[in-house]
Amino acid sequence: MSIKDLPTDYTFAPIAGKWYPLKVHRFYDADAPDGDIAFQKLYCDITFQTQREAIAYCQQDAEIEEKIERLRYERLAQKSDVYPERCAHYADIIEQMTGQKPVITKLFREVMVTVSSGSCSCGQMATPYIFASAFFLEDVLAEVAEQVYAGRCLCEHMHDGRLQLIA
Secondary structure (H helix, E strand, O other), X not given: OOHHHOOOOEEEEEEOOXXXXXXXXXXXXXXXXXXXXXEEEOOOOOOEOOHHHHHHHHHHHHHHHHHHHHHHHHHHHXXXXXXXXXXXXXXXXXXXXXXXXXXXXXXXXXXXXEEOOEEOOOOOOEEOOEEEXXXXXXXXXXXXXXXXXXXXXXXXXXXXXXXXXXX
């Protein structure tokens, strides 16, 4: 491994025969419009005997930072209702077709929506328990609304079939 293998915003410092991995932080403000740099030691006084070990450690730390950043964005996306009118529309459709509001639960990485089982609009058939999860509220509500609509179509189709048999 060479210095070219270092991830962006990482470096190392060779001091007294040991290699110290460092994270580079860049700051931009009115006092430093071209930017300013600060170095942070990774995990206190962790040192390595070789440059290769220090670079490998920087790569591992960069991968962990990337995963943490992705989780932050996922959580932020879960909290934001980018299209709240769509979410309200899907929830209204589910409530109109089932007679009950969907239960929305925010989990660690996903949003889960459930609709309890009940009877269909004609009262002849039981509707199934519906469960779905996704990263975004809009997506999961749309999926549940589709499942509810498909169940209603099935009920109407079966109901029409019964009417034809009776006639």
